[in-house]
């Protein structure tokens with residue numbers, strides 16, 4: 152390999168460009184791609200360690216049926232036969248896909264096309280449901296489209312950055328580095344961190360508001376009221392304007408400070424800074440989205456940007472940071488069960504349009520099951536076949552012991568993965584060996600709508616194959632061969648791009664039809680590009696709602712479902728740590744990434760440590776109504792009294808003492824279906 156290969160990091164939604172060079176000794180040197188606009192040469196420690204994750208130890212390299220290696224033909228034929236039998240006997244609703252923000256857009260597109268376009272049910276959902284589905288609802292309600300109206304460059308042009316429910320320093324490290332640099336270059340740029348817990352992100356904060364967990368909507372509804380008092384909104388600017396302003400009226404400073412348990416003066420300082428800033432951005436992630444009222448929290452944030460005009464121009468906007476490398480690509484291809492491909496909806500015109508484009512009369516007519524309800528339906532025996540691609544729901548879904556029971560009783564569990572032994576793959580009937588990062592070829596979209604290429608620089612090991620190929624093989628065996636006959640991912644990308652422009656005429660925000668006719672060489676050479684890339688020229692940001700106005704949504708702030716009580720007196724918060732990724736199947740194998748933090752910890756305030764007789768550095772058991780976990784105690788003033796924190800990553804393989812999502816209950820936002828993973832009532836026991 153001469154000159155190296157430019158590709159994209161497979162971890163978080165920052166989407167950093169990576170340069171890979173092969174050394175004379177045969178190793179791969181990883182560095183940041185200087186030309187990639189997302190990171191401009193930077194990498195965080197996870198990205199920099201990618202070269203240490205390329206070994207084949209633990210890889211799934213051959214197809215398996217009931218734990219035995221079989222030939223591809225056997226695995227594919229048998230899987231198709233069983234799927235066909237289940238569809239014939241119980242109908243298409245008895246089949247489901249559960250996909251992942253780790254998949255490439257091309258893989259995702261093919262899985263969605265098979266499920267919603269040809270099997271004919273809406274049942275394809277994704278682990279991105281756990282990550283940013285509330286943000287999608289927020290944008291769609293406000294703008295009429297799932298459009299993230301910000302870029303990373305905006306951070307270098309703004310006057311105020313508000314980070315809410317985001318520990319970007321650990322979860323989006325390179326973005327945080329950009330922020331640190333922007334602050335160094337323009338110290339007058341203010342940074343406000345809104346988080347019940349003191350995190351590494353607070354190091355650059357001019358103001359940290361450690362509000363009552365889950366009370367964020369109260370803070371932003373109060374801010375809307377404040378903005379209206381300072382500069383009254385006159386005229387009929389927004390849909391829902393009167394109702395939203397009226398519902399905010401009662402949220403006086405005193406009421407908000409009480410609701411959020413904040414110092415009144417600090418809270419008003421934030422409001423004043425936001426109101427007076429010429430440009431402001433609000434960055435938010437799981438602390439907002441993973442909530443039983445996450446969608447409303449997103450709209451409470453968007454409302455203040457709409458009402459103050461801090462939107463649609465540089466240095467402004469409500470910016471949802473996605474957790475995964477291709478959560479955005481999944482949204483684009485319809486990977487969420489409640490939407491169709493190319494950001495289309497389950498509306499008659501969209502269903503008919505998709506049928507015309509795909510040449511199918513079997514398009515799903517209604518939304519499918521969202522992640523938590525999907526596994527509940529598996530548990531009830533209603534869904535009898537599930538194909539899990541690139542994710543480990545037995546660890547990552549809330550109430551994971553019920554997920555385990557559901558999968559154990561599911562007649563057909565198909566797993567496509569790169570790792571042979573995961574908690575989920577152990578219960579699989581069929582295991583398909585998928586290509587890993589460095590071996591597969593396609594595109595991903597990062598948080599700022601930037602499409603980048605992931606390029607292969609390694610040969611396919613064993614008999615591993617691309618996810619799109621595996622799904623296409625099954626589609627052909629189910630009788631849909633003509634629609635699944637691609638030979639290379641560039642053909643899939645072209646079809647996806649063409650669909651985005653099909654009968655669009657500016658009615659849909661997602662339009663990359665300008666990329667529909669790339670040759671294979673052009674696709675291979677594709678530079679990172681932010682959508683829209685419409686064939687008719689770029690589409691300006693606007694409201695795509697009927698009537699053309701943005702919507703201010705009335706929001707009634709709610710507190711989390713879980714409350715502390717006598718038996719479970721503490722509230723558990725969960726989140727990422729800096730050097731691990733998700734369920735650690737990749738990063739957990741890198742010794743230097745384990746040096747940062749090598750076991751699950753329980754962060755607890757000194758008052759609570761004393762009260763519950765747990766000691767720094769000793770073990771304690773964390774117990775909820777659904778499960779338990781052992782962790783090392785870390786006494787710290789970072790959490791508020793009454794609250795504890797445990798990282799989300801450790802699974803059975805690494806902890807062997809329980810896993811965090813076994814503790815979390817599956818209470819979901821009614822609009823987005825996103826679970827409230829940030830709030831669980833627990834008690835602790837010294838060991």
Ligand code: SF4
Nearest residue numbers: 160162163167195198
């Ligand atoms: Fe990878 Fe995210 Fe780190 Fe960038 S910030 S190198 S995308 S993990």
